Amino acid sequence: MRKCGYVAIIGKPNAGKSTLMNAFLEYDLSIVNRKAQTTRNKILGIHTENNIQIVFIDTPGLFEPKYELQKFMMTELKSSFNEADMVLHLIDVSEFNIAELKSIEEKFRKEFKGKKRIIVLNKIDLVQQDDVMSRIIQLKEEFGFETIIPVSAKEEFNLGEVKREITDNLPVSEFFFDEEILTDKPEKFFVAEIIRQKILELYQDEVPYSVYVDIVEFIERKESKDYINAEIVLERESQKVIFIGRSGEKIKTLGRAARESIEKFLKKEVYLKLFVKVRKDWRKDKRFLREAFKQ
Ligand SMILES: Nc1nc2c(ncn2[C@@H]2O[C@H](COP(=O)(O)OP(=O)(O)OP(=O)(O)O)[C@@H](O)[C@H]2O)c(=O)[nH]1
Ligand SMILES: [Mg+2]
Secondary structure, eight states: OOEEEEEEEEESTTSSHHHHHHHHHTSOOSOOOSSSOOOOSOEEEEEEETTEEEEEEEOOOOOOOOSHHHHHHHHHHHHHHHHOSEEEEEEEGGGOOHHHHHHHHHHTHHHHTTOEEEEEEEOGGGSOHHHHHHHHHHHHHHHOOSOEEEOBTTTTBSHHHHHHHHHHHOOBOOOSSOTTOOOSSOHHHHHHHHHHHHHHHHOOTTGGGGOEEEEEEEEOOSSSOEEEEEEEEESOHHHHHHHHOGGGHHHHHHHHHHHHHHHHHHTSOEEEEEEEEEOTTGGGOHHHHHHHTOO
């Protein structure tokens, strides 16, 4: 008897959703960063083991959308709810805020209704054990949650418990994907994400948030290195100067770091060309976003 289903991983920005999915997959598929709002698209991570296939959906964090890009991120989140058989709701125990949780319950009442929800209390490595216990009691009393599992996604602590709970509640079904498939997104998507990850690591303030990475060309070549031409789209001319750095040293560092990471991902050498351009306020530009994020 086989079991298979979609499990949406939801929660506030920075709760550790992508870290948790990667830990289950035993592979760094989704980018992780200490800055909030790292994940922009929903990303499937498919875990197949014996007779079980869990299709995780990593989602952008829950928030109040302020501009068009965030509205797009919210659409991604809402459609993940629709697809999901089950919801893993991540709560960062080190940033515990009961008022905020109440407003999330209110806001997503419709989406949560009738769905099996597993509450995962993450980052327990950051607090005292007593705090974890009192938070669990508080969550039970306040919301009546049945299943609350304390974990550390980063230290891979207690994840077996989460997997067991998911497996118990998974519908009986044939697999949706071939057993060796890991995700729904093409290689090109992850190449752009790797570049964005390096940008998140290297740049401060608004810059990483103002970046869109577009893989304009990706040419696989048998006799020589693959050729990748990536366009880095910024929002303002002033960001371009910061991005490139004095005599181009910053973008060179970025190019080197991104290339090394892409080569690890593709398991082959690549020639990476980065080109910086400005598209004014692209995060507010519906037309740009429709084109950029079309599936
Ligand atoms: N100490 C600790 N840090 C964690 C844990 N899980 C995740 N983190 C860190 O929290 C930060 C955010 O992790 P992500 O996985 O990017 O969080 P996310 O929920 O996907 O964030 P968004 O994509 O921005 O919504 C990173 O710096 C992680 O290393 C944990 O269990 N313990
Ligand atoms: Mg994420």
